[in-house]
Amino acid sequence: MAEELSLEALRDEIDKLDEVIVRLLDRRARCAFAVGRLKQAQGLHIYEPGREKVVMAHVKAVNASLGGPLTEDAIERLYERVMDEARRIQRLESERHNAQARETES
Amino acid sequence: MVVVMKERVSGEQVEHVIAHLVELGMDVHRSTGASRVVLGVVGSGKVDPRLIELMDGVHEVLRISEPYKLASRTFKQEDTVFNVGDVRIGGDEVIVMAGPCSAENEAQVNATAAAVKRAGAKVLRGGAFKPRSSPYSFQGLGEEGLRMLRGAASTHDLKLVTEVMDISQIEVIDRYADIFQVGARNMQNFTLLRELGRTRKTVLLKRGISATIEEWLLSAEYVLAGGNTQVILCERGIRTFETSTRNTLDISAIPIVKQLSHLPVFVDPSHGTGRRDKVAPMARAAVAAGADGLLIEVHCDPDKAMSDGAQSLFPGQFDRLMAELRIIAPAIGRSICLEPVARRGWAR
Numbered sequence: 001m002a003e004e005l006s007l008e009a010l011r012d013e014i015d016k017l018d019e020v021i022v023r024l025l026d027r028r029a030r031c032a033f034a035v036g037r038l039k040q041a042q043g044l045h046i047y048e049p050g051r052e053k054v055v056m057a058h059v060k061a062v063n064a065s066l067g068g069p070l071t072e073d074a075i076e077r078l079y080e081r082v083m084d085e086a087r088r089i090q091r092l093e094s095e096r097h098n099a100q101a102r103e104t105e106s
Numbered sequence: 107m108v109v110v111m112k113e114r115v116s117g118e119q120v121e122h123v124i125a126h127l128v129e130l131g132m133d134v135h136r137s138t139g140a141s142r143v144v145l146g147v148v149g150s151g152k153v154d155p156r157l158i159e160l161m162d163g164v165h166e167v168l169r170i171s172e173p174y175k176l177a178s179r180t181f182k183q184e185d186t187v188f189n190v191g192d193v194r195i196g197g198d199e200v201i202v203m204a205g206p207c208s209a210e211n212e213a214q215v216n217a218t219a220a221a222v223k224r225a226g227a228k229v230l231r232g233g234a235f236k237p238r239s240s241p242y243s244f245q246g247l248g249e250e251g252l253r254m255l256r257g258a259a260s261t262h263d264l265k266l267v268t269e270v271m272d273i274s275q276i277e278v279i280d281r282y283a284d285i286f287q288v289g290a291r292n293m294q295n296f297t298l299l300r301e302l303g304r305t306r307k308t309v310l311l312k313r314g315i316s317a318t319i320e321e322w323l324l325s326a327e328y329v330l331a332g333g334n335t336q337v338i339l340c341e342r343g344i345r346t347f348e349t350s351t352r353n354t355l356d357i358s359a360i361p362i363v364k365q366l367s368h369l370p371v372f373v374d375p376s377h378g379t380g381r382r383d384k385v386a387p388m389a390r391a392a393v394a395a396g397a398d399g400l401l402i403e404v405h406c407d408p409d410k411a412m413s414d415g416a417q418s419l420f421p422g423q424f425d426r427l428m429a430e431l432r433i434i435a436p437a438i439g440r441s442i443c444l445e446p447v448a449r450r451g452w453a454r
Binding site: 045046047049053073076077080081083084087088091095 | 117121124125128129131133134135136137138140
């Protein structure tokens, strides 16, 4: 299907897909932010290697079922970036929260 | 910094390192390669790379940013230029500081000051408190020496640089000198550096005899951190295996430091070589390599000098050297002694 389209049409398609991807990343980031708040409230660590493994296994399985050109390693590299950013969102929120707590204390 | 994990590490080892770094407030970017995992670590948290390197599964830790901040080019892009009275340090003009190793008596100090002024020096150097390798060597005249040096400097319209060895000398030297010199042996005397950081007088910081450039810049950081921004770095030779000179003058330190730091860099070819006949070639090389100034020992009668006579130039040799430097400096867009004193009627 895709290979029959012209260069212009393909690029148009990529632009549309990117929009969907960014919107989905945004939704994912909001979830990660909410998770960060819950971790904060429950005194859990930001970095949960066990959970990251589950996420990684899940996305690899989904990818494998599609049979496209993205290899398992490629998905791993991409998702490492996604999880790096999720951790960062949670760290920034936790720092903000702690700073606020200190302010109200003093 | 970048943490490179060993080949074939377990997932737990990687997780342990990441967990530790996250706990320290860092952002970790994990990259899984075919045989190795590399962690990119960024953030403002305080991390000791050596401690990370000791963790299980870590192959090596590479630091990316310099440990010194205020002395770094990253912190301040443009060269630092400042005035000591009417003498501009770090500008286009190469500034020469010259004089005897030690102040010995009125006549010697005056005759040497007159000679270096005539040749084009802008600052008189001379020691009153001498850090000698042996406690039995001549230790300097103390405040009496400072009085002589100040008198000669003022008479001949020169600024004065002299060495401060100890916190207790800061007050008295401050009264006489225009520039504090910190000697090679004191480069890591952190209490002294911190105290000089509180003053608002120029500090000429010599490189320690076995100091790396990074250690040298960290010492400058101590002075800068106290709010004293007028720091001159002075290369004076480092200890190597070579014995034909006293120390090996590290000419390459000039362009390296100029790249890493915005501070002016001077060179002392006298202590670096320890021999009179090597002083002029090294001084020429230093100017050609981009030094902002020189610190040279000149004695009106070197053979009778009470310290370091062998490395002191005769006034005539110093004269000749200055004439050569006036030819070299323009080749790299610098000048030296803009106002040759000869024009004012001091011609030989």
